[in-house]
Amino acid sequence: MVDQQWSGVRERVVALGAQPWSGKVFGSHGHEWALEDPLADDGLAELEAQVGVQLPDDYRSFLTRVGAGGAGPAYGLFPVRRVQGRWRWEGDGADLADLSMLAQPFPDRGPDPRDLDALLAVRPEEEDFDEIEDFDDAIEAWDERWETLMFAPERTAGAIVISHLGCAQREWLIISGTHRGSIWSDCRADDADLVPLLDQAGSPITFNRWYIDWLERAELTAPLSPAST
Template sequence: MSGQTWVGVRERVLALGVSPAGAGVFGSRGHRFALDEPLTSAEVADLEAQIGAVLPEEYREFLLQVGAGGAGPAYGVFPVRRIQGRWRWEGDGADLADLSRLGEPFPQQGPDQEHVRSLLEERPEEEDFEEIEDFDDAIESWDERWEPVMFAPDRTVGAVVISHLGCAARQWLIISGPEQGRIWSDNRVDDEDLTLLLDERGEPTTFARWYLTWLDESERQQQQASPS
């Protein structure tokens, strides 16, 4: 992506909010195609100093040229804001990210899959219990073994939650490590490990491609829904 990636993008997004046809885009009833104001260079530098990491270039330029968050894929891009002198991302599940560890490389490899399969095979089923209270106790005990595996803090170091897809499914932007700048999908709510988001060509999805693909598709939907 070149330095021209974000030229005119803010205007295109805001224009989508003017037409009633834009309401048909998934998630738009929440973000309404509104964007926070862009950050200044000094604010971005302050943010990077706080997290101890350099932001991925595409995302950094987005913050400077488009906005600090708002309209975007699914229910929008989580805004990053300075609250009482400290920067943080805000949104459903944003607190899953450990902002004190964003300088650490994001691990490409998740939990041992054989261990995951073994745990899933041992998961209690309600129909196997005569009393609901016994099932509740069993599933609670199983959760105590499951969550440290799938939701281990080390699994998501070096990344921030960037968007919420609904039903506890989310997407992460990788800040540090070999995957820097790429988007990873988080469907752990469905007992799946985080996975690299791939585009239609099977290539890793970077932040800019993720956002601009959404924008192009939103404009197409609007044009199709608009009266001729």
């Protein structure tokens, strides 16, 4: 049943990429509509043995039925590849995920709000300084404190980066813990915390929904095709 949800998806992606209007889809110049070959079952088994946890069902099925990465939301789905005998995800920011921590549960909460409030309350403002050099030094020190708090490796235990939206904004797939299988938005570069992607009913968006929603939106570009006008 899980495999059936991907029936025809690879073919739909390939067909989209062949259309003259395919370049109008956001991020397509990044993935250029290329899909990696699907993983063999023994490759998937080796990957999961290496990271120490079974991947969410819809994602692992995608890897073996559609492709190991490539064309997808934003600038594409980060591919998982075997390099020098070890599996890893590749892409802009993929190394933010600690592969040795994927079996650990993704945390139910982020930093203590009191810590965030205290840090935000002392964020330097340029008008408070007489010299721009002093402001630059102060904001650099503040940024270091923010990054230490927000980018601590344990904050993204049990998760992998799967896509890059540009401007250091990314999306994560949760592998372990109570949020397993859901997609989270990462705008920490813009001083915002990690948050789950939710549908209109307020339910967490799974990998399958995330990918199919993108595919359906891309297919709605069809009226822009010269052949359809």
